[in-house]
Amino acid sequence: MRIRRRFAILGVAACMVAAGCTGGSTTPSAPSEAPQGSGAAAPSAGAGAANAAFPRNETLYTSGTQWGPPANWNPLRTWDSATGTKGLVYETLFLYDPQTDKFTPWLAESGTWTDDKTYELKLRQGVTWADGKPFTADDVVFTVELGKMKTIPYANLWDWLEKVEAVEVGTVRFTFSKANYQQWANWVYSNAIVPKHIWEGRSEDEVLNGVNEKPVGTGPYTYHSHDQDRMAWVKRDGWWATAALGKDVKPKYVVDIVNSSNEVAMGLLLQKGLDLSNNFLPGVANLVQGDFGVKTYYPEPPYMLSANTAFLVPNTKKKPLDDPAFRKAIANSIDTKKIVEGVYGNLVKAAGPTGLLPQWDKYVDQAVVSEKGFSFDTKKARKLLADAGYKDGDGDGFVENKDGSKASLKIIVPAGWTDWMEASRVIAEGAKAAGIDLTPEFPDYNALVDQRGSGKFDLLLNNERQLSNTPWMYYDYMFRLPINKQQNTVNFGRYENKKVWDLVQDLDGKKADDVEGMKQVASEIQRIQLDDLPVIPLWYNGLWAQTSNAVWTNWSSSDPATPKSPPTMWRNWLELGGVLTLTELKPVGG
């Protein structure tokens, strides 16, 4: 008996010793990290000296994009592939700069409409895939033709594209059955080209669901390693842009850290362990104002570039929200300023009545807006309700439906999205002051997606459409017809208006450089939009970006001396200039 117990104790003691000595062995390394002036969590030059893979002065640490371990490197899966798969490895034909509304030829050298329905693309010469094979017109044709598989995200392209062919070396001709110029302009910069010689022969399932472990692209980086909490890319030699455009990415390694929590991101940023944080960090304004070495695009409100619009979406199939007058009353009852200042601490901007992002200002018809726009005015909201015949019959302070039944509405936002939860409280408060019985509810995100898709909600907040080359994207989001049983991505409010949807399609048919033509159609759309208010724009969410100058400098900002490309690693933003930001970085002291 005694012997047995001794053994047990011995085992445990061994455990302790092991723990003790591993604990002890860390002590010598601690001082070497001290010169960086950071806690042990921060990656530091000291730790990198001997064994670490990523020397601090050659590594760019980013975060804010991935919400889970990197699971695939498939550029067609733009929504869950590892950060940088599209952008750092696979590249697009063009880049688009939303600030200046300019397309930059990237893998393409130029693209022109030779007639109304034919588009000719000249490809850049001398571009090679990471495995040494040349990039050719066949790769482009192959990539576009992948869309013939029904489950590929851009399969609908083939509804209006007739054929694509490589006419000669380096030239691809697209023949359209219906030229949707706006959508096409969007397609050429938002889809990555994949190498035919590697992807050929993959089945539909492999193309859509494949992990694509060894991504071979044309971009500046290639796969280095990954783990549950990070994705690491290493710079490759022979990126075409260095020779062709004189652009070079300075960081040898890019390590993107999987988001865990705001506190962790904030801690890493303050310890100089993170160079670019694209996380939403509430209260970051204080850090920017104080001396913490954290910078944002603007040194003053709104601090960030605008990235998307947060809309209040009423279900237009439900009483009394089916009445435009009622929706207008709600729009007038919301104190957006309180949301911007109180909830976000000025990190966002109040939205204009059209909801078009500041980058699209030129498409906003100010005359229409001043005639039909709305602003926070509780009195007016009450008057609108009274004029439309909504009365408070039972004296509970809230109006009823016209048939006398109670009109108690709910606004839903996902549980845990604290900023939205606060915002929805402000909205409900404003509505109640105007006599509308509105209460916030916080279902689980997935339950919310269910209700949203099937139209079983009263009001919700949504910001799914991002900034892009054309306001068509937003109008598509607001007005798309027909209404299906499930509305997964657009027109959650199930607003049906054939006339405006025709206008939206008209807009799609305007050439990308026909700004006047676009404006004209946009103005007509805005007229109907502001009369009917199918969605109520609230605020412009920021392109959350906190940068640190500890290791890399020359981050994009409003300062005239710095670049203007968006400082971000977000999905689908690298082709909006995120990759250019990397080429502008300079090492500290180098």
Place this chain on the structure above:
Amino acid sequence: MRRYFGRKLLVYGLTFLVAVTINWMIPRFMPGDPVQSMLARANVSQPAAVEAMRAHYTSLFGLDLPLWEQYGNFWAALFRGDLGTSIWLFPTPVTDVIIRAVPYTLALLIPSILLSWWAGNRFGAFAARRRWLDNTVLPIGYVLTATPYMWLAILLAWGLGIVAGIFPVSGGYSFAMRPNWSWEFVGNLALHWFLPFVSLFLVAFGGWAIGMRNMIIYELEADYSTYLSSLGASRRLIRRYAFRNAVLPQITGLALQLGVLVAGALVTEIVFSYPGLGHLILQAIQNQDFFLLQGTFLFIVVGVLVANFIIDIVYVLVDPRTRTGIGGEAA
């Protein structure tokens, strides 16, 4: 002996069956549709493409089958060691995801459970009937056991991690490193491991120490102790006998506490963003990843059952009375 273990195994088998069934049921009765939210994330704008993808994924995950068929397939796949494909980390197999997380969780759990049990018992036995220790240890022990795991973890993370800056507060190892067999890496691993371990250790330690102290006092007042001391046996000898008797309920306690300890470890992992199973469970729930959730729970259920079984065996070895009881039955 065989009958004893046979009966035990039967009970464990039944528990396993019920646990797996409940485990299979719960995610399916949660509100929401995982494919729907997966598509919502995909943010594909074209309704036609979305419909095609929905059909594809629904049949891929077998969610279009009748429930009983899904249940049958689940068991069949289980025996092949196939836990399905993760929705959250599509298209990684659930087994892979779990295998990557398990070492972290075991490295936290095994040392903290064993060490806290051993040290707590030792310390409690030592403190019993020693006035000044009793006056200090007892209150501290009470405070520690009453502390929720995550609260202590947050305090430690804040105090030793953020304020003092000695320990990192997140991750399994430094972001500047890649796994390799160097002392530096192992050291870094240990540094990241330390705080979550300590928070688990301390809470459990308090409980064992109090339990043991009370048991020892009880044993020291038992007739055999009085008898021994009247025979002139040394204090040391009496205490040793008292300890042996007192440790038995503590072993039973360990079996009972195991589930709580595992749950505590899961919460602690979340606080420290430690890449183990707890972290996975949270993510699986948030992303409505049925298959991952099932897989992790299954793993935990099996783990707890196995640990309980081991404790059963240990009990037989440690307590001579059980052995004679079983022996008598067998004979």
